[in-house]
Amino acid sequence: MILEFFKRLDRRFKVLLASIGLHAWSSSLPSQYNQLYAVALGADPVELGSLDSVGGVVSSVFSAPAGWLIDKHGVKSMLILGLILSTLVAAIYGFASNWWMLIPAIILMRISMLLIMPLTDIMIIGVTAPKSRALAMGLSRTIWAIPSLFAPFTAALVVSNLGGINTQGIRPLYFIQIAVFLLTTVFTIMMLEPLPSRRTEAQHTSRKFNPIDYYGEFLKGEKWLKHWLITMAVLRLGGISAPFVPLWIVEVKGADPYLLGVLGTVSVVTSLLLQIPMGKLADTIGRKKVFLILRPFSYIGTLLLVWAPNPTALIVAGALGAMGLMVFGGGIGGISFIPFITMYWESFPAEKRGRLQGISGLLDFVGSFASIIGGFLWQAGYMELVLLLPMLIDVVILVPTFLIIPESLGKDA
Numbered sequence: 001m002i003l004e005f006f007k008r009l010d011r012r013f014k015v016l017l018a019s020i021g022l023h024a025w026s027s028s029l030p031s032q033y034n035q036l037y038a039v040a041l042g043a044d045p046v047e048l049g050s051l052d053s054v055g056g057v058v059s060s061v062f063s064a065p066a067g068w069l070i071d072k073h074g075v076k077s078m079l080i081l082g083l084i085l086s087t088l089v090a091a092i093y094g095f096a097s098n099w100w101m102l103i104p105a106i107i108l109m110r111i112s113m114l115l116i117m118p119l120t121d122i123m124i125i126g127v128t129a130p131k132s133r134a135l136a137m138g139l140s141r142t143i144w145a146i147p148s149l150f151a152p153f154t155a156a157l158v159v160s161n162l163g164g165i166n167t168q169g170i171r172p173l174y175f176i177q178i179a180v181f182l183l184t185t186v187f188t189i190m191m192l193e194p195l196p197s198r199r200t201e202a203q204h205t206s207r208k209f210n211p212i213d214y215y216g217e218f219l220k221g222e223k224w225l226k227h228w229l230i231t232m233a234v235l236r237l238g239g240i241s242a243p244f245v246p247l248w249i250v251e252v253k254g255a256d257p258y259l260l261g262v263l264g265t266v267s268v269v270t271s272l273l274l275q276i277p278m279g280k281l282a283d284t285i286g287r288k289k290v291f292l293i294l295r296p297f298s299y300i301g302t303l304l305l306v307w308a309p310n311p312t313a314l315i316v317a318g319a320l321g322a323m324g325l326m327v328f329g330g331g332i333g334g335i336s337f338i339p340f341i342t343m344y345w346e347s348f349p350a351e352k353r354g355r356l357q358g359i360s361g362l363l364d365f366v367g368s369f370a371s372i373i374g375g376f377l378w379q380a381g382y383m384e385l386v387l388l389l390p391m392l393i394d395v396v397i398l399v400p401t402f403l404i405i406p407e408s409l410g411k412d413a
Helices: 002-008 011-028 034-040 045-073 075-095 099-127 130-148 151-161 167-191 199-205 211-221 225-240 242-252 257-285 287-307 311-320 337-346 350-361 364-379 383-404
Strands: none
Touching: 002 130, 011 075, 011 099, 011 130, 011 151, 011 167, 034 099, 034 167, 034 242, 045 075, 045 099, 045 350, 045 364, 075 099, 075 167, 099 130, 099 337, 099 350, 130 257, 130 337, 151 167, 151 257, 211 350, 225 242, 225 337, 225 350, 225 364, 225 383, 242 257, 242 364, 242 383, 257 287, 257 311, 257 337, 287 311, 287 337, 287 383, 364 383
16 A cells, blocks of 8 residues: 555655655764763863754744745755755764854754755645655655665764764764755756746735735734744744753763664654554544544653663653654654644645745744753752653643644545
């Protein structure tokens, strides 16, 4: 069935499977070591949180015109811009000699994140049938996870053989990234066809950018936009723990590069096995129900991450999908993002998704604030609280708000 489904898919979907899959593998290669690399270059916990904070503030500022640029120049053009920026990020990391040199890299990385995966999802939603979208999203994540499956062990081998968890051992990972990102960018430019232009947006893109005009009508006209913005803000608040999870695993729990590799691989394999079945289930019983079924696994994984008595428990936490462990693949709980993001894009008309991405990206400042708070709490010794806060915020705010939003399955948008 999956093979027949794949054959019927739009060519643009297949090109994205190849290009973004390669990009995802290269992105995940040093992802477990980014924070450790910054610390090795001299950053303390507050400065580590501040790095993410600065990137979030700048990407928030860029987000408003980004929505307009997406509508003006098209999804493909802005996706390529994101790929180019990610190449620059790898280059800056590779040649950095001090932690503060990572500041422009963090800024560019947050901007590229604002463009690459959201625009990829917009294209996937735009070229697949409404009743197959969650399956298509799950299939894409599964295929992207296959090369990423080998990234943690590849990184562990490179780091271990070239000096260990220090700048000398980690730096070569970024040089590998540069080459792969360049290849991905060229391939996308040559092979990806753009989405059809939408005439309904001509009135917004034919003149100079005016954020009040551009977003005002959108804010007033979409009933559930405010609810969605609350949920997206909570997801960003959940990032309070992300910069510190690798530090917790290595410095508190005593993991070595190989344990990190096993943890990452188990997390990716779990996602690999469940993405397609859960996507199919979301196309059958609804996106909301599947999200609510999967999300609690993240809470169990988070508790296990904090109170893990031994390395085996850490690996189980990775399989369950502890919050803040998304760089490791997500586990079972991380799969909940597929029905969530599918429902998110489906809840708005196709011609408004550029503006939707622009306005939701403004919420990056929330993640910036969270990173700063996380840094201070971590340095003050409240490390467990930093890891538990995303779960508490999720339970208290995100889930009740999400329950109010109407199911999108069957909505032809």
